[in-house]
Amino acid sequence: MTTIAEIAKEAGLGTTTVSRYLNNKPYVSKEKREKIEAAIKKLDYTPNRVAKQLRTNKTNQIGVLVSRITNPFFAELFDEIERLLHKYGYNVMIMQTYDDSEVERHFLNMLQSHEVDAIMLASIERQSQILKMAKKFPGKVILVNESIPGLDDQAIKLDHYSAVQNGLNYLYKKGRIQIAYVTGGMFNGKDHGSVRTQAFLDFMQEHNLNINSDWLFENYHSATDGDRLAKNISELSIKPNAIFTNSDEVALGLIAGLEDRNIAVPEDIAVFGYDDQPFSKYAKVPLTTIRQPVKAIAEASVKKLLYNLHVSNEIEDGNLQLKVIIRQSA
Structure with a gap:
């Protein structure tokens, strides 16, 4: 297995510089990045994801919780959220509660066991357990098109x-x-x-x-x-x-x-x-x-999450208005 020291030697740089690059730290010049990338390609280096997780205490995994993915609204919403988070290097897993508060509790506990970096809830079953977990992990529980009293600052709410x-x-x-x-x-x-x-x-x-x-x-x-x-x-x-x-x-x-x-x-x-x-x-x-403005909901929710995780400084500003659409059925 290729080591960081071998990459550093091939690139003609110090191991500290290579480590900074691999962990997405700032202050690595463009020239040095290019040398490191060339060395990684030549040596066919694959980072150890588990070791990196232990070092950084990050999984780069986000859980998105819905009641049923078979509901076309949730399917479209998840698709938009996943596309946006992928751009920032996150893997996204879908979780279905089927309206069961115990299943919801199980998924919330994934935060506690460090299996995910954050959870986005597009449906809620038991407000009390969500509020408890949100207080324990500030900024890492985002309500998507939902609201709970006492958690307004972590919710993308529509009227x-x-x-x-x-x-x-x-x-x-x-x-x-x-x-x-x-x-x-x-x-x-x-x-x-x-x-x-x-x-x-x-x-x-x-x-x-x-x-x-x-x-x-x-x-x-x-x-x-x-x-x-x-x-x-x-x-x-x-x-x-x-x-x-x-x-x-x-x-x-x-x-x-x-x-x-x-x-x-x-x-x-x-x-x-x-x-x-x-x-x-x-x-x-x-x-x-x-x-319901699905795309705007997804964008606002992802922006709030990335801001909370100190990944982006953008604040949600989308049009979250609900509108009556009149057709023939009524």
Whole structure:
């Protein structure tokens, strides 16, 4: 195995200079870098990643936690984050919680065992355990499109409360006031999706609209869930005239399921999505939804993380506005 001393001898430089180069330290001139790189190429040197990790206490690994990578929103978000972090020499691993707080805890513990340098959470299951780990490892837990009280300075937040109310207000102005609500979390939960659910409850109360318990649906995530939802809706004796789904994927399955059961969208029931996935405008009934700026979310999150890790001095400044996109489904 080639050693640093052999590289130094081949380059005609000191071992300290070569070590500085290999560890990305400053004050190595361009001329010396070129000599070192030529020596490395000639001697076919491969750095020992484990030894470097022990020396620097860095893994160059970042964990990105989502609920399900099969969700197109999370797939697109992870793709953007990975591309950006690769430019800075980081390897990125995807982690899926499947809405299980114990799985979330396991991944958070990877910080404690020094398996990753930082964790980015694009979904949250239990606020208390995330807050605890974030306090223990300042700057190394980043909330991506999520928020937790007491952790605002480490969160890339979007105003989902206002976005939900804007969507509901659009339905209200169209005369769609018998509104069903669908969430990926638990309706009475305090973590996953709770901000959006609170926006729905507040809107219904402010407009004196009835909240029908038969029209509240929780733990719906996929297009298959959307088809199942359509079956449940079709069997109701009293049906809503609008469904706010919180997910384009669920909404598309719902539209197909309703049409299969001879319930016309939007004539009989309007369907509202969330995310504005690329496929949403190509649905059989193009989907009215709320657009999330995925690229801007990824860029802002990565900038915050790199700033915290003292890799970059850039501060996030992207446009993080959510927007109602009106199409034919509502």
